[in-house]
Amino acid sequence: AVIADSRIVEVGNVLDVFSNPQTETSRSFVDTVINRDIPADLLQRSGGCDSGTISYLVRVSFIGASAGKPLISSMVKRYDVTANIIYGKIDRVKDTPFGYLTLELSGPSGQLNEALAFLRNNGLEVEVLEDV
Structure with missing residues (x-):
């Protein structure tokens, strides 16, 4: 689960959340771990x-x-x-x-x-x- 401001914002197994985050909060979190930004x-x-x-x-x-x-x-x-x-x-x-x-x-x-x-x-x- 991804939690923000004491709320659950997305639920899923780790692989699903990392490979296809569904919320902006989850995408932001995943981007801090796996930088997809192109230099x-x-x-x-x-x-x-x-x-x-x-x-x-x-x-x-x-x-x-x-x-x-x-x-x-x-x-x-x-x-x-x-x-x-x-x-x-x-x-x-x-x-x-x-x-x-x-x-x-x-x-x-x-x-x-x-x-x-x-x-x-x-x-x-x-x-x-x-x-x-």
Whole structure:
């Protein structure tokens, strides 16, 4: 349980709270333990794309078995997109791996959207942080 101001604000097992906090209080707590903030110097990318391509900055969250699968590699090969790892962190709670990768993904719009759907369909949480 996560407690704030003498109130229970979230209940769940440790892995669920750390991998997918549901309240702002829980997210703030988890962020103090597992810093998901991207260092500013790592965000200074060229941002340039070839004609006909777009680029997204995305955070991919994974937990358990998905952490051991080569899903990013499979996505790159299958959809002919590029993936630049900007930042990441992998941790373990009760012997279960979970973590976050921040990627800059680039490619033609249709292929990039299919690539994001592939990750989601394989059990990863994908959050588009910004268009670059």
